[in-house]
Amino acid sequence: MSTISEKIFSRASGTRAKANDFVIADVDYAMAHDGTSILAVRSFREMGTEKVWNPDRIVVPFDHLTPANTDTTAALQKDIREWLHAQGIKNFYDVGEGICHQLLPEKGFALPGKLIVGADSHSCTYGAFGAFGTGVGATDMAEIFSTGKLWFKVPESISITAEGKLGKHVYAKDLTLRIIGTLGVAGATYKAAEFYGSTIESLSVSGRMTLCNMAIEMGAKAGIVPPDKKTFDYLKGRTEETYEPVYADEDAHYAQEYHFAASELEPQVACPHNVDNVRGISELSPTKIDQAFIGTCTNGRLEDLEVAASILKGEKVAVRTLVIPASREVFLEAARKGVIETLLEAGATIGTPGCGPCLGGHMGVIAKDEVCISTANRNFKGRMGTGGFIYLASPATAAASAITGEITSPADI
Ligand SMILES: CC(C)[C@H](C(=O)O)[C@@H](O)C(=O)O
Numbered sequence: 001m002s003t004i005s006e007k008i009f010s011r012a013s014g015t016r017a018k019a020n021d022f023v024i025a026d027v028d029y030a031m032a033h034d035g036t037s038i039l040a041v042r043s044f045r046e047m048g049t050e051k052v053w054n055p056d057r058i059v060v061p062f063d064h065l066t067p068a069n070t071d072t073t074a075a076l077q078k079d080i081r082e083w084l085h086a087q088g089i090k091n092f093y094d095v096g097e098g099i100c101h102q103l104l105p106e107k108g109f110a111l112p113g114k115l116i117v118g119a120d121s122h123s124c125t126y127g128a129f130g131a132f133g134t135g136v137g138a139t140d141m142a143e144i145f146s147t148g149k150l151w152f153k154v155p156e157s158i159s160i161t162a163e164g165k166l167g168k169h170v171y172a173k174d175l176t177l178r179i180i181g182t183l184g185v186a187g188a189t190y191k192a193a194e195f196y197g198s199t200i201e202s203l204s205v206s207g208r209m210t211l212c213n214m215a216i217e218m219g220a221k222a223g224i225v226p227p228d229k230k231t232f233d234y235l236k237g238r239t240e241e242t243y244e245p246v247y248a249d250e251d252a253h254y255a256q257e258y259h260f261a262a263s264e265l266e267p268q269v270a271c272p273h274n275v276d277n278v279r280g281i282s283e284l285s286p287t288k289i290d291q292a293f294i295g296t297c298t299n300g301r302l303e304d305l306e307v308a309a310s311i312l313k314g315e316k317v318a319v320r321t322l323v324i325p326a327s328r329e330v331f332l333e334a335a336r337k338g339v340i341e342t343l344l345e346a347g348a349t350i351g352t353p354g355c356g357p358c359l360g361g362h363m364g365v366i367a368k369d370e371v372c373i374s375t376a377n378r379n380f381k382g383r384m385g386t387g388g389f390i391y392l393a394s395p396a397t398a399a400a401s402a403i404t405g406e407i408t409s410p411a412d413i
């Protein structure tokens, strides 16, 4: 009677792991990006270990501040490039390849049943493939670099079931925001959320990534969708590694069980400055925006850009509209399909694949009192610029709002 997490931790620790056990687990893949590798490598050096445990199991994408914004950033990135070379780490993705959480799936590292640990809080994204993906701090990452192991408290699990068909202008992001709005930012603290139901099954791999990506926004240690044919089809040709899909037992124990009716949902918006400050779009009073941002590890995939382009086709944006594909693969496919052309014609600006202004570092930071509608996962005070206001929504809602200059439902375009 085990949950998905208990099974993955049992395999990874060589014990019969139950919720609340403390285990030392073998990590299948470890990820650090340009931001956190700097700190992880510093700690690794301080630990005095000479060589990493296994260079083929470490993945390092540069995505947060790329291309480098200052000479200090450039120097830090140079040091990491040299360290990666010296350590023989070949799974390195430099400027323009894309966001870490997009690259790990694309490059075939996010596999069912695996334990994947990233030095980034949104590493829970890999749960979309039936992996246990979770984020840790940079010093914990240094320990993994050194030994390939880390201690964990096996999380209790909750089940979140969504049934029914999403409406025409309603997407995985809207469902995700509704779930977080209902459970709250601490509603799943240190729990693993397993997602079930006909709505989840009908979601594309991309939509499942949006859902699992934001599990951390309700405090979850992981968010997991049981792998199915869509998962296996996506992974075909991306890896040669064998993997074993893991499913929960019928009588697995869940600390809480939640149910959502998808067909009742309208587009959702998370209002400043908390991710659980979620309202149906019809409940919002008129809200002018200064910028629209479509991208990030939450909603910067091909499907997201296609939806935005379908709304922006033949229209002109009324505000600064930034579109940043989540990866080079996404960018290329969007270019081949004419999606990029449509977006450019509508007046959008296309940025280098990466995090862009999500974290407020560069490429679209907003001024005090400015308002940005964003497809990202966090709307914390000051995140995209001191004194700014961030509203989170789906790519469709962001695109519709870009046309009118105020927060607008895609149904109204
Ligand atoms: C910079 C990094 C540590 C951070 C995270 O862990 O999530 C960032 O990616 C974010 O989205 O806030």
Ligand code: SF4
Binding pocket: 064, 099, 100, 101, 120, 122, 296, 297, 298, 354, 355, 358, 359, 376, 377
């Ligand atoms: S896109 Fe945003 S949320 Fe995702 S990893 Fe980058 S900074 Fe973090």
